[in-house]
Amino acid sequence: MTRSHPAPRPTQQRAAMRVRPTAPILPPSNIQGNALIVVIAIMAFLACLTFGAVSMVRATAAGWQSQISREITIQIKPAEGLDMDAALQKAKDLALGFVGTEAGTILDDGATARLLEPWLGAGLDLKELPVPRLVVITIDEENPPDFAEMRELLAQELPEAFLDDHRTWVDRLVSMASTTVMIGTGVLVLVFTAMVLTVVFATRGVIAGNRHIVEVLHFVGAEGGFVAREFQKHFLKISLKGSAAGSALAAVLFATLGIWQTNARATPESDQAMALFGTFSLGWSGYLGIVATMVVIALLTTLTARLTVMRTIDEIDLIRSDPARSDGLPAS
Structure with a gap:
């Protein structure tokens, strides 16, 4: 005669459920994810390149302005x-x-x-x-x-003497620096806008490929915030990889140009580059700005993905609440 084993208690069942690993809702990597990493890396590189260029021009203009402001010239004919x-x-x-x-x-x-x-x-x-x-x-x-x-x-x-206080040159340098900053800011806004649109379309593509999973999870009671967090994790990893790669490439480029300029002093190429752009050395503030740009891109990508997922879930709820639309019929 076999002895029957007692049925597991509810507490044991809950403990087993907690220990059991769960598979991720989204695949860890796919073709869309790899392509998005490349796109974000390119945009991060362009954003950091623009930020570095604007910083160098501002520093050069400030140096010129300070040097001109410290001196006046008396010209005698x-x-x-x-x-x-x-x-x-x-x-x-x-x-x-x-x-x-x-x-x-x-x-x-x-x-x-x-x-x-x-x-x-x-x-x-x-x-x-x-x-x-x-x-x-x-x-x-x-x-x-x-x-x-x-x-x-x-x-x-x-x-025969003529006094030149250089005020005209100072005003021109200030105007040039302000115009450069405005142009650089506009380029950064365009880069971030293109990145947001890219992330929106990529998120919608991922949702379209996994829409049945989202619908099932939402149907069995999963809240929109839970599904959105899963997408956030997915796109946060993608954005961190892409923005880190693009920012690192920009930092290496500026460091390489700085080393080249240091080793090529007193040459026509270096003198012309220094006269136009100043030194290519960004300093700690410039590299911290590149890191901040990388973080902003990652956060912006994650926030965009969350908002896109929440909006898609709202659309699913709207379709489910309308019988005519859920059956594929036009709403009266």
């Missing part, structure tokens, strides 16, 4: 009977007599010739050409001198 050396010294002394000036430098013949060398060539004899001479005055940026009064005094004492 040659005239018949004018003692140029005495006029240069007098202009320097007059400028340094104002509060807010710190130092003055008279550009000698060698320095003036080097300034004109790119246009007039080497070996220039300034005595044969009526070339204006310059006095560079360093000023206090926080407490600049009265330029109008200085200009008036120079006009009285040295009619």
